[in-house]
Amino acid sequence: MKVILLQDVKKIGKLNDIIEVKEGYAKNFLFARKLAKPADQISIQQINIKKAKQSQNKVIETEIAQKNKDILEATTLIIKTKAGDNGKLFKAVSENDIKTQIKVPYKYINFMSPIKNLGEYEVVIKLTEEIEAKVKIKVESE
Known part of the structure; x- marks a missing residue:
């Protein structure tokens, strides 16, 4: 049937x-x-x-996703937060912090663990099932 x-x-x-x-x-x-x-x-x-x-x-x-991927990969997201003298953050940078900066739904951000130190990182954002954008994030001290 x-x-x-x-x-x-x-x-x-x-x-x-x-x-x-x-x-x-x-x-x-x-x-x-x-x-x-x-x-x-x-x-x-x-x-x-x-x-x-x-x-x-x-x-x-x-x-559209391919165009957005090109735009996202060409930019570096700068997040400023409070940090100690040793480069350790007082509050970890999470998916939510990145989501508010880029304005993409939480489920699309592929994040291994929260960022706890100053420096440059790479986060994967899944735009479609096939297309993923690698966004550079730079965490700086305020």
């Missing part, structure tokens, strides 16, 4: 995928939990139109 997934289902497929499953599995699990609906010709055509639009949007999104 062909079904259209209404949301991501582990080991089965992703949203709007058209898949072939056994009738019992479809009726007793997927339909009962509103994870899928039966695939008919009209629904399949609508899904194909949606997928075509999504692929066009993805191309545009990738172009």
